[in-house]
Structure formats: C-alpha cells, structure tokens
Amino acid sequence: MESISRLNKSIEYLQSQIEELLPLLKRNPDDFALKLQIENYKSEISNLQKSLHDANLKRNKEIIALRLRGNIARFGTFPLESVGGITNSFSNALYKTSQFLQYGKKGGKKIESILKNSLDIRLEGMASGSTIFYISAKTSPDIFGKSLIQNSLENTFELFSSNNEIELMENIEKVGVKNSKYFSKFLDELVKDELEIELTWESPDYEAREWIGDKDKILMFSNTFKSIEVSEPEVLNFQAELITLSLKNKIEIRDIETGQIFSVRYESSFTEILKEFHIGELRDVTMTKTTIISTVSQKEKTEYNLLEI
Incomplete structure (x- = not known):
C-alpha cells in the first residue's frame, strides 16, 4: 500500500491536471479526447481516495504525547489535581479546532455529538515511571480518505511553530481565532503549575511533529492570546x-x-x-x-x- 503522503500528493497532482484541462474543454466543448482524459483523471482520483481511506483506517488512531517538566513533575509522579486540568484543556482545544475546520462557526448538540463520536478524544495512559501523558483520537477517515483529527493536529503544530507574536497572529486562523481561548486555558494550566512541555505526534508520513514549550515560549503564547480582541463579524x-x-x-x-x-x-x-x-x-x-x-x-x-x- 502506498504511503499516505504519496497518496495525498498523487490526488493533489491529478486534481491540478484536471484544473488545467477544464479551460481547454470550455473552449472546445466537443473535444472527446479532453473529456476522456478528465474522466480518466477523476477515476484515478476515486481509486486513490479509496486507498487513502483504507490506509487511514489501518492507522486507526492518532497518539499525542505530552511530556511535562517542572518541580511538580519529578521522579515519575504527578499531582492528581493537575492531570485533569492539563489533559482536558488540551483535548478541548483539539476538539474545538476540529469543529472549526469541519463546520466553521456552526455548532449545536447534533454537531457536538457527531464530533465526539468521530474523534473519541481520550486520555490513553501515562508512561511508566515518567511524566508523559498520552492522548488518543480516532483517525476516522471520511469517504474521501481525509482525517479531520489529522488536519487538526497539523494546524495545531503549525500554530505552535510560531516563534513570535507576529507569526502567532498570522497562524491563529489555522485553529480559528475564537478558539485561541481554549489554547490559552491549556497554557494557563502549565503556567499555574510552573511547567514546561514537549508535545509530539507521529504524522501519517512518519514524521515526528514536535513542539518544545519552554517557559518563555509558553508565556509569549499565553500573553498574546490574552491580548487579542476580535471584532464582530x-x-x-x-x-x-x-x-x-x-x-x-x-x-x-x-x-x-x-x-x-x-x-x-x-x-x-x-x-x-x-x-x-x-x-x-x-x-x-x-x-x-x-x-x-x-x-x-x-x-x-x-x-x-x-x-x-
């Protein structure tokens, strides 16, 4: 089976080829060869999407590791009252990002129920003898092979790749401007407990996505989020x-x-x-x-x- 990365690139390439042929077909609507080529590309895309769906089904779930460092995260133990605040606020930020990407500003109980069942974000466990928490979510590909949680994680790591306030302001739309408050709550939990964090996720392309949040970075993100004002649309x-x-x-x-x-x-x-x-x-x-x-x-x-x- 082809890699997920190769499948995505092949689909994007074929879609770009169709886009190039469509203006030609518009000028020559009776050109049978052009019509046939476009239909062949569409058929290839459909087959690739089926392969992408199968590959993501086989992947099954996404695992995100939260490695915590600080005075309260010593000797492989962690205060119980802090576990829920950190893991819940992070999973909530992922959930809200997914809702934004899939439904925009739409909400309601029906959408919330669909997302909760589809994503099934949960605390997977804690590494033995270490302060690493594992959060999992179902890969849940749609009929075209795309995974909402994969997109949400990609956008989350792009947000965290911001090196300063200017970059953060540019990247904030990747998770939804109003969702910054959920990321702010997650960071506030870290600030409150004087913790640093290392977030990691192995992408579908077997690339280790990583964000190392030291105290300076966490404060920069937290202060920027708090300074943001959003106009009425x-x-x-x-x-x-x-x-x-x-x-x-x-x-x-x-x-x-x-x-x-x-x-x-x-x-x-x-x-x-x-x-x-x-x-x-x-x-x-x-x-x-x-x-x-x-x-x-x-x-x-x-x-x-x-x-x-």
Missing part, C-alpha cells in the same frame, strides 16, 4: 471571480466591482462543492470579515470566512 456580499482553488481550506477571489482580491478560508463541508468550480468562474459570494487586534502591539489581522458561494 461583518457580512459581505458581492460577485467574485475565482482566482485560485485549494483543497487546504482556502480560495482566492476577486471582487468584480472593486478589483480587490481576498484570501478566504472555508470549512471542510465546502470541499466537494468547490471541486465542481473552475478558475475564472463568476460566483455570488457571501463571506464574513473579522478583524483581530493585539491590544499590546496594536498589530491587526483580517480574516475572511466563506458562508455561501
């Missing part, structure tokens, strides 16, 4: 031209009237809809505009989220 409606399409939850569009270009994030439920669209198409777009401000540095960032297209 403003709803924008206009006709737009599709400039780029991406399977990584972003598209670029141009406002036909003003010529302004927007990079717009979309939730995973839009993925299959967007696959039917083509570069250069005109579409009526509804999106939200949210402004994020750091009250300390006064740095601003604007985030756009797709509502309808």
